Amino acid sequence: MPELAEVETVRRTLEKEIVGLKIKDIDIRYENMIDCDINDFKSNIKGQNIISLNRRGKVLIFNLSNNKNILSHLRMEGKYFYEPNLNLDNKHVHVVFMLSNGYYLMYQDVRKFGRMWLRNNDELYTTKPIIEIGFDPVLDKSYDVEKIYKEIHQRKIEIKATLLDQSIIAGLGNIYVDEVLFYSKINPHKPSNTISIEEVEKIIKETIRILNLAIKYKGTTIKTFTSSHGVEGEYQKFLAVHTKTICPCCNSKLICDKIKGRTTYYCSMCQGEL
DNA sequence: AAGTTCCCCTGTTAGC
């Protein structure tokens, strides 16, 4: 569920809380969360200062004083809590960082889909997961429309499925991709190889506009299966089609179906035929 | 190289 806007909101919140602090110790309670040797992970982190907190696509990057970085992908339900007390009753807390000011940074993930990696500064952008991440619509101030058009146009799958692929445009997930396609007036089922370069430009501009607006409102909070104690955003008030039933533009009934196994909302009137 | 399928997880909900 956290998409670029939510991850950026988490980054901004955490940045104020933890940058400058030292990681005194780390407790990994669910080992599959870590994508490398647990002991290497621990020994490389313990005793390091948190220099900065960055982001690329949906990946959080904790830059440490030993030129290493903790990469964290929240996937579906990952959340960070920064609190003075350790909550051991919470069975969904899988990683605990003990900080130099006595506070705890706890990573909670009900579905356990999240992952963490450890990368050196010099390999950060040339190894997975970040090497797979394409144009970041919020961080990258310029883009090559021709290149993005080519990457989209050479695929035959539905445009929504292509936009969910982080290697072309990064940061869109199931909610914002529906919004972007609605405002771009493009049917999500349209084959990617029938998308024109003008439509690609529209998609990029709407992606930049919508993600920045969503960040302004601290992301979208939609009721998931679990009650969330994480960052509560406001952007759900501005959603045009995702989770809605009536088109805000023409008042016709929205269509709700599946693309790549993802629930998809769109207006067949406003977003045209295939 | 692109596309397809399976898999990881667990809380919630529909169905019997």
Place this chain on the structure above:
DNA sequence: TGCTAACAGGGGAACT
């Protein structure tokens, strides 16, 4: 009431 199966979904791995 209690059980089971289906479902939700981002992305990686393996395979075609």
